[in-house]
Amino acid sequence: MESPTLAHWVGDVESFADHRWQREPAVFTPQAPAPPFGLDALDAAFDGGLLRTPYLEMVRSDKITVPAGAFTTPRVVNGVTYEGFADRAKVLARLRAGATLLLRCVDQWHRPTGELVARLSEELDRRVEAFFFVTPAGAQGLAVHRDDADVFVLQSAGRKTWYVHDAPAAPDWSLGELPDDEHSPQRLRHVLEPGEVLYVPRGFAHRAVGAGGLSAHLSLTVRDLSLDDLRTALAGRLAEGLDLPARPLGQAAIADACATLIGHARTRLDALEPGDLLRAARAARPSSAQPAVPTAPGGPAEPAARRDSVTGTAPETFAGAARAWHDGGPGVGRGGPGPVGRTWRRLRDAARAAD
Numbered sequence: 001m002e003s004p005t006l007a008h009w010v011g012d013v014e015s016f017a018d019h020r021w022q023r024e025p026a027v028f029t030p031q032a033p034a035p036p037f038g039l040d041a042l043d044a045a046f047d048g049g050l051l052r053t054p055y056l057e058m059v060r061s062d063k064i065t066v067p068a069g070a071f072t073t074p075r076v077v078n079g080v081t082y083e084g085f086a087d088r089a090k091v092l093a094r095l096r097a098g099a100t101l102l103l104r105c106v107d108q109w110h111r112p113t114g115e116l117v118a119r120l121s122e123e124l125d126r127r128v129e130a131f132f133f134v135t136p137a138g139a140q141g142l143a144v145h146r147d148d149a150d151v152f153v154l155q156s157a158g159r160k161t162w163y164v165h166d167a168p169a170a171p172d173w174s175l176g177e178l179p180d181d182e183h184s185p186q187r188l189r190h191v192l193e194p195g196e197v198l199y200v201p202r203g204f205a206h207r208a209v210g211a212g213g214l215s216a217h218l219s220l221t222v223r224d225l226s227l228d229d230l231r232t233a234l235a236g237r238l239a240e241g242l243d244l245p246a247r248p249l250g251q252a253a254i255a256d257a258c259a260t261l262i263g264h265a266r267t268r269l270d271a272l273e274p275g276d277l278l279r280a281a282r283a284a285r286p287s288s289a290q291p292a293v294p295t296a297p298g299g300p301a302e303p304a305a306r307r308d309s310v311t312g313t314a315p316e317t318f319a320g321a322a323r324a325w326h327d328g329g330p331g332v333g334r335g336g337p338g339p340v341g342r343t344w345r346r347l348r349d350a351a352r353a354a355d
Helices: 004-010 013-019 039-048 088-096 111-124 227-239 251-271 274-284 318-326 339-354
Strands: 026-028 056-059 072-077 080-086 100-103 127-136 149-165 186-192 197-200 206-223
Touching: 004 013, 004 026, 004 111, 004 197, 026 186, 039 127, 039 206, 056 088, 088 100, 088 127, 111 127, 111 206, 127 149, 186 206, 227 251, 227 274
Parallel strands: none
Antiparallel strands: 026 197, 056 100, 072 080, 100 127, 127 206, 149 186, 149 197, 149 206
């Protein structure tokens, strides 16, 4: 397991892989940069005015539902009312009342977080997502629950007490909130301070309670494969190289297609190894290794040096297009007619000469 990004948090990656990864929760105090998203970035997102549901919600662990209207406000655009825009005053009021603010998929709209997620996803060969939590002291946003992901918690402000319980006792375990009488053995209890990193293995039950100040942390969830992922990959591998009509016509043709499909699948299955199936399933899952070029809702961002996964070239930007038009490139700008205009003139002149 080679992971420069992970090494910033856990130190010796090989030791972490051998003794902690998907086995044991742990807390680290790294000499690493602060998380890319914190309370300042949160303020910038609100200042930008574009943050809205479903990217934010407010939650409580005491079965009280916080309706979207309690922390968002509608806006009228071109005479049409749109719901769900983040309202900072309402959010702060709900925080003071004990609710937790949850921002979803931060990597999709905050470029520095997207770049971090992309690096970690590429290094671990797994899909990664980023979530941001803000919790007041004494409050708990989520009840004790299990996630279908390994989680790295990067504490950015305040303090939060984490309780991590044991792994599922049965192989066919359920994710999500656990019963109120859940009493699985506790594996870790720790008050997470700013700058510390908590690792929670996939499936380990956990909860967190604000311990001091306004606690804020960035959660990076590392998704692994499910049985459905393996089934889908298996079906794809067994059908590779098969050339059959998509809609066999008539009962005889359908029966022939059945026989051909079964025979082909048996041949493919005999040559298929578990490692082949694992690689196929990982390759088929959506990845965060090609991040969007997000602009934080708090304001414009510099163009990212992202490359198109097919052509290997950088995508066109609005600023680049504007410069090209200004210099006489595509379109009609101060530099004169673009290629389309020149082509039209050539066609017109050739038609006139033919007359």
